[in-house]
Amino acid sequence: xxxxxxxxPGSLDDVDAARAVRLAGGKPVALWHGDHDLQDVDAVVxxxxxxxxxxxxxxxxxxxxxLMQDVVAAATSGLPVLGxxxxxxxxxxxxxxxxxxxxxxxxHFRNRDQLLRVERADTAWTSDYADGQQILIPVKNGEGRYVxxxxxxxxxxxxxxxxxxYVGGNPNGSSRDIAGVTSENGRxxxxxxxxxxxxxxxxxxxxxxxxxxxxxxxxxxxx
Amino acid sequence: MGEASCAGVAPAxxxxxxxxxxxxxxxxxxxxxxxxxxxxxxxxxxxxxxxDVVLKPEISDPQGQAVLGALDRLGHDSVRSVRQGKHFVxxxxxTPDEAELKQIAETLLANPVIEDVELHLPKD
Numbered sequence: 044x045x046x047x048x049x050x051x052p053g054s055l056d057d058v059d060a061a062r063a064v065r066l067a068g069g070k071p072v073a074l075w076h077g078d079h080d081l082q083d084v085d086a087v088v089x090x091x092x093x094x095x096x097x098x099x100x101x102x103x104x105x106x107x108x109x110l111m112q113d114v115v116a117a118a119t120s121g122l123p124v125l126g127x128x129x130x131x132x133x134x135x136x137x138x139x140x141x142x143x144x145x146x147x148x149x150x151h152f153r154n155r156d157q158l159l160r161v162e163r164a165d166t167a168w169t170s171d172y173a174d175g176q177q178i179l180i181p182v183k184n185g186e187g188r189y190v191x192x193x194x195x196x197x198x199x200x201x202x203x204x205x206x207x208x209y210v211g212g213n214p215n216g217s218s219r220d221i222a223g224v225t226s227e228n229g230r231x232x233x234x235x236x237x238x239x240x241x242x243x244x245x246x247x248x249x250x251x252x253x254x255x256x257x258x259x260x261x262x263x264x265x266x
Numbered sequence: 267m268g269e270a271s272c273a274g275v276a277p278a279x280x281x282x283x284x285x286x287x288x289x290x291x292x293x294x295x296x297x298x299x300x301x302x303x304x305x306x307x308x309x310x311x312x313x314x315x316x317x318d319v320v321l322k323p324e325i326s327d328p329q330g331q332a333v334l335g336a337l338d339r340l341g342h343d344s345v346r347s348v349r350q351g352k353h354f355v356x357x358x359x360x361t362p363d364e365a366e367l368k369q370i371a372e373t374l375l376a377n378p379v380i381e382d383v384e385l386h387l388p389k390d
Binding site: 136142145147148150192193 | 321322324325326328329332374375377379380
């Protein structure tokens, strides 16, 4: 299984994301934002970092990069896409996921291990979890406050598109404790916390993040 | 360089550089180097377009609130609220195309999910 990991100017966690793919049993494929070539990958990860230095808005300029046009087209026909942290911001800016990420309510960068509750265990990236399961993975962001109008948030909740919620404290003031959301077809998932930093006991607070990458391998086989 | 060096300045000020350009006008020229496709010696009229972006009223603005807190500590207790936004100044060749600028403002400079945008075209 070939899982693409996109590098934008200012991406930081692309190497960790590729390592997580490898540990899960997939083959990571490095993709460059300036190309128009998805290299026949079976799924794509948009990693964390500070693409374009967060200029304009976090993720805004990366969302208009050449490769993102291909990602948007492929995602609408079912390609699994995961956006982590800055990658989540890019997916919202690209219109693949609803809502927006804004400056943390307390204005501080927050870096800690965070409990999440899995609200949807039937997306392409969460099938190896159970509904209601709690996982512990790092969160680290300055602009991670998920927002939207009340009407939009009500609609999202009604459609069951909240995939993760913060448990044991909301690190950034996100509306309704939302940590991650999914597309209508459950193939595109974005979240602020970092599963790729929780794949080995030596370096992570748990190995709870590995399930994202093992889930998508099954989703690709079953597609 | 001739008259092209003075691109963008008011007609009354268009004089060949080296004889009439004042420092401020030279500085302006350096900000907008002559791009490819512009013939030397051709006057280019430049319009200034301003775009203001601010978070929608229903989206909380912790940065504005922090500014308000600072104002309060400084004794400016007559200020009731602060909303922080972005101010873009675009220099556009020729007469601005309102539809194109509206698209630029609404699809890149602002995120319509969370921000309101105001486009200010030059009055003539």
